[in-house]
Amino acid sequence: MAARVVTLTRSEPTILERLYLPEIFKGLARTLGHLLKNLGNMKGLPTIQFPEMRRKYSERFRGRHILKTREDGSLRCVACYMCETACPADCIKIEAGEHPVLAYEKYPTVFEIDLLRCVMCGYCVDACPKDAIWMTKDYELSFFDRKSAILGIPELTEKPSDTDAAGPGYGYRPYEGESPMKKAGQFEPSGIPLLPALQERGLAINRMPPPPPPRPAAPPAAKAG
Ligand code: SF4
Ligand code: SF4
Numbered sequence: 001m002a003a004r005v006v007t008l009t010r011s012e013p014t015i016l017e018r019l020y021l022p023e024i025f026k027g028l029a030r031t032l033g034h035l036l037k038n039l040g041n042m043k044g045l046p047t048i049q050f051p052e053m054r055r056k057y058s059e060r061f062r063g064r065h066i067l068k069t070r071e072d073g074s075l076r077c078v079a080c081y082m083c084e085t086a087c088p089a090d091c092i093k094i095e096a097g098e099h100p101v102l103a104y105e106k107y108p109t110v111f112e113i114d115l116l117r118c119v120m121c122g123y124c125v126d127a128c129p130k131d132a133i134w135m136t137k138d139y140e141l142s143f144f145d146r147k148s149a150i151l152g153i154p155e156l157t158e159k160p161s162d163t164d165a166a167g168p169g170y171g172y173r174p175y176e177g178e179s180p181m182k183k184a185g186q187f188e189p190s191g192i193p194l195l196p197a198l199q200e201r202g203l204a205i206n207r208m209p210p211p212p213p214p215r216p217a218a219p220p221a222a223k224a225g
Pocket of ligand 2 (some may be wrong): 076
């Protein structure tokens with residue numbers, strides 16, 4: 001069977017098509033259409049006018065970390081290394097010192113988080129037995145150099161600005177969304193206080209009087225006869 005040959009004649013583009021003018025005008029018309037439509041519905045715009053406007057993020061948002069403090073202002077952290085061990089990015093560095101309150105035993109002399117390595121997984125929050133490390137909704141984590149991305153104790157310690165009306169607010173934290181205490185209305189936004197019994201024990205140990213001095217050795221008994 002003989003092959004059927006179809007001959008196509010390609011039309012030459014016009015001068016306007018060569019200059020892409022129809023496509024340019026179509027694009028401009030589409031943009032202008034969106035502009036006019038949005039001008040009539042400014043409140044319905046999906047765009048967030050950052051930084052004046054901010055999106056409302058979930059209560060479980062994993063942003064910058066904070067270290068929680070006790071009522072006396074000291075860090076809750078007891079330098080147990082659980083968060084450092086659980087961290088998959090190896091970005092937490094802790095050095096422990098002896099705490100003057102015996103019940104606390106240890107406290108961090110160095111506590112650093114390298115936010116350029118952090119993957120914001122929240123494992124450190126989950127691992128902490130003292131609810132000492134929380135996350136905030138602060139996502140503005142840009143730095144000019146690597147050194148300033150390593151947050152130490154002064155930067156990590158919770159500040160009032162973290163939770164005031166203009167602050168980022170708490171993000172991922174222990175028991176978020178699943179706390180029996182929270183369900184019972186007992187959850188405190190500032191954190192769960194140290195168990196009173198433990199606190200009392202710590203104070204009691206520190207109030208204990210020093211041990212009495214050793215008694216002088218008794219003189220040797222005189223031999224009879
Ligand atoms: S959020 Fe994850 S990666 Fe970041 S410090 Fe905590 S455990 Fe490490
Ligand atoms: S797990 Fe909690 S208490 Fe232990 S070192 Fe980390 S922050 Fe401190």
